[in-house]
Amino acid sequence: MTTHRVSAFLAPRRRLQVAGLLTAPVAWLGLVYVVALAALLITAFWTVDGLTGQVQIQWTTENVVEVFTEALYRTVTLRTLGIAAAVTVIDVIVAIPVAFFMAKVANPRARHLLVIAVLAPLWASYLVKVYAWRALLSADGLIGWAGAPLGLDTPGYGIAGVILTLSYLWLPYVIMPIYAGFDRVPDRLLEASADLGARGGVTLMAVVMPMIKPAIIAGSIFAFCLSLGDYITVGIVGGTTQMLGNLVYTNVGAANNLPLAAAISLIPIGIIFLYLAAVRRTGALRSL
Amino acid sequence: MPTAIRLRGLHKRFGETVAVADLDLDIEAGEFFSMLGPSGSGKTTVLRAIAGFEQPTSGTVELFGKDVTSLPPFERPVNTVFQDYALFPHMSVIANVEYGLRVAGTPRNARRARAEEALAAVQLAGLEDRQPHELSGGQRQRVALARAIVLRPDALLLDEPLGALDLKLREQMQVELKQLQRSLGITFVFVTHDQDEALTLSDRVAVFDAGRVVQLGTPREVYDRPANSFVASFVGSSTLLEPPVAKAFGLADHLMAVRPERVSLGAPDGVPGTIAEVIYTGPEHRIVIDLDGLDTRITALEPNIGANAERTRGDRVTVSIDPADATSLEATASS
Numbered sequence: 001m002t003t004h005r006v007s008a009f010l011a012p013r014r015r016l017q018v019a020g021l022l023t024a025p026v027a028w029l030g031l032v033y034v035v036a037l038a039a040l041l042i043t044a045f046w047t048v049d050g051l052t053g054q055v056q057i058q059w060t061t062e063n064v065v066e067v068f069t070e071a072l073y074r075t076v077t078l079r080t081l082g083i084a085a086a087v088t089v090i091d092v093i094v095a096i097p098v099a100f101f102m103a104k105v106a107n108p109r110a111r112h113l114l115v116i117a118v119l120a121p122l123w124a125s126y127l128v129k130v131y132a133w134r135a136l137l138s139a140d141g142l143i144g145w146a147g148a149p150l151g152l153d154t155p156g157y158g159i160a161g162v163i164l165t166l167s168y169l170w171l172p173y174v175i176m177p178i179y180a181g182f183d184r185v186p187d188r189l190l191e192a193s194a195d196l197g198a199r200g201g202v203t204l205m206a207v208v209m210p211m212i213k214p215a216i217i218a219g220s221i222f223a224f225c226l227s228l229g230d231y232i233t234v235g236i237v238g239g240t241t242q243m244l245g246n247l248v249y250t251n252v253g254a255a256n257n258l259p260l261a262a263a264i265s266l267i268p269i270g271i272i273f274l275y276l277a278a279v280r281r282t283g284a285l286r287s288l
Numbered sequence: 289m290p291t292a293i294r295l296r297g298l299h300k301r302f303g304e305t306v307a308v309a310d311l312d313l314d315i316e317a318g319e320f321f322s323m324l325g326p327s328g329s330g331k332t333t334v335l336r337a338i339a340g341f342e343q344p345t346s347g348t349v350e351l352f353g354k355d356v357t358s359l360p361p362f363e364r365p366v367n368t369v370f371q372d373y374a375l376f377p378h379m380s381v382i383a384n385v386e387y388g389l390r391v392a393g394t395p396r397n398a399r400r401a402r403a404e405e406a407l408a409a410v411q412l413a414g415l416e417d418r419q420p421h422e423l424s425g426g427q428r429q430r431v432a433l434a435r436a437i438v439l440r441p442d443a444l445l446l447d448e449p450l451g452a453l454d455l456k457l458r459e460q461m462q463v464e465l466k467q468l469q470r471s472l473g474i475t476f477v478f479v480t481h482d483q484d485e486a487l488t489l490s491d492r493v494a495v496f497d498a499g500r501v502v503q504l505g506t507p508r509e510v511y512d513r514p515a516n517s518f519v520a521s522f523v524g525s526s527t528l529l530e531p532p533v534a535k536a537f538g539l540a541d542h543l544m545a546v547r548p549e550r551v552s553l554g555a556p557d558g559v560p561g562t563i564a565e566v567i568y569t570g571p572e573h574r575i576v577i578d579l580d581g582l583d584t585r586i587t588a589l590e591p592n593i594g595a596n597a598e599r600t601r602g603d604r605v606t607v608s609i610d611p612a613d614a615t616s617l618e619a620t621a622s623s
Contacts, residue, residue: 186372186374188370188372188374191361191368191374192370192374192375193376193387193391194360194362195339195340195361195362195368195436196435196439197388198362198388198391206390206391207376210378211378
């Protein structure tokens with residue numbers, strides 16, 4: 001009876017319904033994203049007491065100036081950008097043919113199995129996968145052993161190892177949106193293109209690629225942003241390589257300099273904003 | 289007339305299902321040829337085999353004397369208008385129409401001129417820069433048509449192109465299609481499940497049932513002389529007369545079919561019956577009569593001229609059929 005009264009009360013009040021449905025998620029998003037980001041931004045302008053190690057609310061631009069002028073940060077930023085860009089390019093190049101095969105060639109049964117095969121690694125622990133790569137990349141590991149007859153050696157622990165491992169980790173996140181993109185291209189359009197005289201390659205470039213461009217960009221956002229913020233993989237397979245994530249982590253932990261960590265984290269945040277702005281200009285975000 | 293499309297022994301199986309069974313068909317150059325049948329009767333598969341989207345299990349497809357069975361769609365001199373139009377969503381109207389010319393390497397100015405000409409032919413001049421999603425269904429249909437005719441194909445294949453349009457627009461497009469076919473002078477192969485459309489537009493009609501052509505002829509032949517009971521009931525409506533009923537009307541002693549508009553009421557020597565139903569359809573009345581002692585019903589159509597408006601349920605009438613108006617289905621009863 002009470003439920004009925006509540007329904008009867010809410011039925012003509014659309015705004016109240018919407019408010020009831022959205023309040024919790026919007027509050028959550030507001031708390032997690034906006035407030036946390038704002039707090040980070042503010043912390044970057046605070047200082048640490050050199051003696052006690054306590055964060056003091058004393059306004060200074062010192063941290064930010066240091067991050068944007070010192071050679072160390074420039075080098076690590078460029079290295080991190082290079083790694084993220086390489087991972088993104090590798091993942092997109094690998095994902096396009098896999099996604100195409102899944103969406104347009106495989107029969108429904110094979111497609112189902114492939115989707116599971118692509119997603120299965122996501123169900124395994126991140127650390128397990130990275131340590132597996134550590135084993136693969138080690139001096140007497142599988143990669144060195146398999147490559148030996150071809151005169152190849154393992155890249156070992158360093159930038160190449162980080163790129164390989166990150167490419168492996170983020171590949172499912174790149175395949176799935178591109179697969180969905182291919183899946184949304186109706187077979188009819190491929191037929192229409194062939195009917196109008198286009199060979200397979202022309203159809204791919206003139207019809208399919210423009211249609212899956214948003215999906216490729218969506219996939220690249222995953223690979224790029226996840227790589228940009230990673231600090232665990234580089235610690236395990238990166239040898240002495242440092243990425244921005246490491247610097248943030250070190251300053252939060254060992255160095256106990258939260259304001260400097262916050263200032264460093266402004267770099268990847270800024271890069272991601274620039275990347276999203278560039279993507280937005282292509283118009284790809286609208287069709288996501 | 290030379291043969292535009294020649295199919296020999298065309299056979300297509302999908303797994304266990306036979307979609308097209310050993311089909312032989314000749315379509316003449318310049319004719320408006322319709323393939324009419326219910327869904328699943330194989331007509332679309334035949335069209336797709338002609339376009340090259342479907343590889344036949346066996347048999348050959350010849351276009352203008354050349355065997356194209358193993359050629360891919362992009363090497364066949366035919367173009368297709370798809371049921372759902374299949375316009376490229378990321379291209380403007382003019383880019384869609386120019387696509388085939390662009391792929392063929394036609395210089396920019398020439399292809400722009402030809403695309404505009406094709407758009408004018410389908411009365412879409414002025415919409416060049418629209419995107420497909422900004423167009424109505426009828427306009428998209430016209431773009432699909434322009435995109436196909438701009439390449440000046442030897443034959444145009446149309447797969448239920450009017451299926452998604454509402455009745456008024458469909459009737460208008462029928463007239464335009466017919467005019468377009470006359471002015472272009474090329475072969476149109478038209479797939480439809482709408483018998484009105486097939487009869488209105490075609491020079492010849494092939495009626496499909498279960499992967500076979502059950503009748504091939506002019507619209508008049510198919511309508512007036514249906515080859516079997518399937519054609520009689522699928523193309524227009526017919527009353528099937530079982531042998532005793534046919535005999536009571538003074539016709540032959542086997543299965544016959546008669547069109548409702550050929551059944552006349554009121555002749556003194558007719559078969560007596562009682563009107564079971566009078567259905568008003570606007571231009572005519574559909575009158576269903578229970579025939580005395582025959583345990584069967586027959587439908588008659590009478591034009592709405594006012595005089596027969598007084599017929600009502602329960603009235604007694606006599607029913608007669610001119611022997612020339614009934615079709616014998618004896619020979620084909622088994623096919």
